[in-house]
Amino acid sequence: MSTPRRKALITGASAGIGATFARQLAAQGHDLLLVARRGDRLQSLADELSGRHQVQCEVLSVDLTRVDASATVMAHLDKLGWHIDFLVNNAGLSGHTKFAQTPWSQVGGEMQLMMTALTELTHRIAPGMIERRWGRIINVSSLAALSPPGESLLYSAIKSYVLVLSQSLDMEFKPHGVHVTALCPGFTHSEFHDVMGTRNIANHLPGILWQQPDAVVKEALAAVMAGKPVCVPGWVNKLLAAIMRPTPLWLGYRLGKAFNPFK
Numbered sequence: 001m002s003t004p005r006r007k008a009l010i011t012g013a014s015a016g017i018g019a020t021f022a023r024q025l026a027a028q029g030h031d032l033l034l035v036a037r038r039g040d041r042l043q044s045l046a047d048e049l050s051g052r053h054q055v056q057c058e059v060l061s062v063d064l065t066r067v068d069a070s071a072t073v074m075a076h077l078d079k080l081g082w083h084i085d086f087l088v089n090n091a092g093l094s095g096h097t098k099f100a101q102t103p104w105s106q107v108g109g110e111m112q113l114m115m116t117a118l119t120e121l122t123h124r125i126a127p128g129m130i131e132r133r134w135g136r137i138i139n140v141s142s143l144a145a146l147s148p149p150g151e152s153l154l155y156s157a158i159k160s161y162v163l164v165l166s167q168s169l170d171m172e173f174k175p176h177g178v179h180v181t182a183l184c185p186g187f188t189h190s191e192f193h194d195v196m197g198t199r200n201i202a203n204h205l206p207g208i209l210w211q212q213p214d215a216v217v218k219e220a221l222a223a224v225m226a227g228k229p230v231c232v233p234g235w236v237n238k239l240l241a242a243i244m245r246p247t248p249l250w251l252g253y254r255l256g257k258a259f260n261p262f263k
């Protein structure tokens with residue numbers, strides 16, 4: 001009897017880094033459940049990947065800012081009869097707005113999407129991985145989590161949570177065969193800055209700061225397989241992280257205030 005293919009769940013798979021995870025995991029022979037709001041995009045990616053790699057690709061259109069979103073994802077997995085072996089919590093965006101002038105629906109929505117949904121999906125899926133003694137989880141954080149804080153960037157606080165949580169979960173899960181990696185990309189070509197409304201500013205940043213999603217995802221997949229709890233992809237980002245991380249808090253505050261290009 002042949003071994004069943006491993007099953008991967010990827011949030012935010014309709015664009016950018018998430019779609020790239022889908023392509024590389026399908027190429028490695030994983031069946032996929034692709035999750036995001038834009039179902040038409042998910043379906044065309046699923047059709048492409050199932051045709052090219054002979055894997056099963058399922059899609060679920062769901063808004064992960066909804067409080068019942070994770071329960072909806074789990075109900076869909078039950079319907080498929082799937083256990084997830086590989087979880088990529090990738091969906092995200094940055095509002096880039098003044099905190100006090102932003103409605104709670106938006107602030108709370110960003111926290112629900114990038115903190116609560118990520119945490120709840122991990123909480124619901126990890127016990128099965130632990131029971132089966134094999135699992136891989138990638139939580140997409142950001143280089144922003146390792147950088148000085150930026151004014152009007154709720155995003156940096158959220159991504160810091162993702163980084164610390166992931167390291168903590170890796171310590172708890174690794175003895176049971178489940179690796180957790182926080183992926184901390186720097187500037188990566190995707191739709192992120194179009195959604196954030198900062199495309200013009202982003203286009204003026206030096207090219208050396210940018211990475212293609214293919215390179216980011218390749219390094220992240222290698223890191224989680226090797227059991228590395230944190231992955232900062234690319235040598236430029238590694239260098240920046242090495243310089244920024246030891247900065248004293250008072251200096252980081254001043255640098256963050258002075259050099260935030262998105263202010």
Ligand SMILES: NC(=O)c1ccc[n+]([C@@H]2O[C@H](COP(=O)([O-])OP(=O)(O)OC[C@H]3O[C@@H](n4cnc5c(N)ncnc54)[C@H](OP(=O)(O)O)[C@@H]3O)[C@@H](O)[C@H]2O)c1
Pocket residue numbers: 011012013014015016017018035036037038039062063064065090091092093094113140141142143184185186187188189190191192193195
């Ligand atoms: N690009 C960068 O420079 C960069 C740097 C550091 C970290 N990151 C992180 O990388 C991750 C992926 O971003 P990206 O660069 O690939 O951006 P992207 O191209 O804009 O993709 C974002 C993905 O998140 C999904 N998403 C957003 N809101 C959602 C919601 N309410 N419910 C469900 N899905 C939602 C989007 O799908 P729908 O719109 O179809 O729902 C899309 O698939 C994010 O967590 C981001 O914070 C990006």
